[in-house]
Amino acid sequence: MIYLGEQLEALDKFYSVVTCWVKSKHLGRKKASNLDGYKCNDLNCSVCTRGLQKIEGYNRFFEFIIPKLEEIIKAKPDKMLQLELKLRADWWSNVSHDLNEFNDACSEILSNKGYKGWFTGTKGLNYDLAEWLDQHTCTFCNRQYIFTARKNAEEKGMTCQFDHWFDKGSRPLFALSFYNLIPSCSVCNSSVKSVTHFNTDEYLHPYLDKDISSRFKFSSIPNTATQYDITFLNEDKMDAKTKRTLDGLGTKLVYSKHSEKELQDLIDLRMKYSKNYLKNLLENTFDDKLNMAEEEKYRLIFGIELSEDNMHKRPFSKFKKDIIEELLKIK
Ligand SMILES: [Zn+2]
Ligand SMILES: [Zn+2]
Structure with a gap:
């Protein structure tokens, strides 16, 4: 495994795009017919420059996570489990007594619509993130090249896979968290690592362990x-x-x-x-x-x-x- 460095520039770019996506998905795009909608200030924002559909029916969850989005997206790997516990307790005491509702909303918004639908979707942010991180071989094995190259500026071509260090099935809250997305090859992501549940007490992490x-x-x-x-x-x-x-x-x-x-x-x-x-x-x-x-x-x-x-x-x-x-x- 290879240490990935701090990648602060990539983190900022990523955070700004994810914020725009989450807010736009909640409020819809700002336009004459939707003055309460959202639009960020970045003219080149990959969210604002494409079609987007509002997600209906998850208002309570959006209102709960938007103020905490920075914490969730930028959480360091060794603080993630603590954060998850804290947010669950907050939800339980302030928003709803239904923890299943919280978990379902995390899965639906951050994992299904967010990661699967948008991050790796047609004009995938995965290509952008891979380019920002600029890693040339798999973080886990260093055996395979994981170059990103597009057919045309906007089209897909080839890129790496992103492994969820904390798997998105059991921890959907971190499906779009920067330090939980590890650039890797398909063998390491889908076959070999998938059977193990990782945590930072017992395992080394490519964003934490410099040595x-x-x-x-x-x-x-x-x-x-x-x-x-x-x-x-x-x-x-x-x-x-x-x-x-x-x-x-x-x-x-x-x-x-x-x-x-x-x-x-x-x-x-x-x-x-x-x-x-x-x-x-x-x-x-x-x-x-x-x-x-x-x-x-x-x-x-x-x-x-x-x-x-x-x-x-x-x-x-x-x-x-x-x-x-x-x-x-x-x-
Ligand atoms: Zn935007
Ligand atoms: Zn690999």
Whole structure:
């Protein structure tokens, strides 16, 4: 998993669009026939520049959440469960004694209409958010590119999926919360992670834990004379939170098939021939006079980025960096 940084600029843009959508869905678009409607001040707002239908019948919920929208959208992951409890209690004591009504409204507005209908809909905000975040590979596995490219300015093309860290089925209140939307590949989002319910006490979070990629190292162990399996270095001594996170994300599983590919290639460079070609490549490929930085050598020879900030830009950066380091240590 890769740390995503604070992404404050993306957060502000996202918050402003979500606010416009929620308010417009409640009041309708402001026009001559609807003077009580809503329109934001941003001329390029992707909500204000398209057709929109008011959501009827959820007035009490809208009136309840609109003053708390900033808190909900910008909630830090480790404050989300607390916030959910607080809002439920507020709803219970001030608005209605019906907690089901609160949960149903969260599901309907924020998850069904909001996330599924609007965020990933025809002119999806998911494309915008992906561009604002500018992550090039899956946050969870760093194996697949997750580029965003559109056919035409307004049309769809390709983009990442957004995984809900707290799943939107059981926590619909956070279906549109910024730090709950993790850019990822389809394998990590829909197959591997979906079975685990994450929380920040027991699991690392890509918006909270700056040291994620240095908390573990990939390693290899022989399973026959010529074949190797991918594992983690000193797994038995790994701290519980990191281990649980890697298990929950299925990191070993999603990497397992790469033992015959990327891992084998690196091992061959080190072991297959009498010479250590791995070392040779790093030391002799480029003229010393070029004074080339390590980062550039690794990018040109192995197609990876060495620094943690840039790891997301190339698939397998973390994996290959760890394996190369391990192989170079063999005497
Ligand atoms: Zn707007
Ligand atoms: Zn992935």
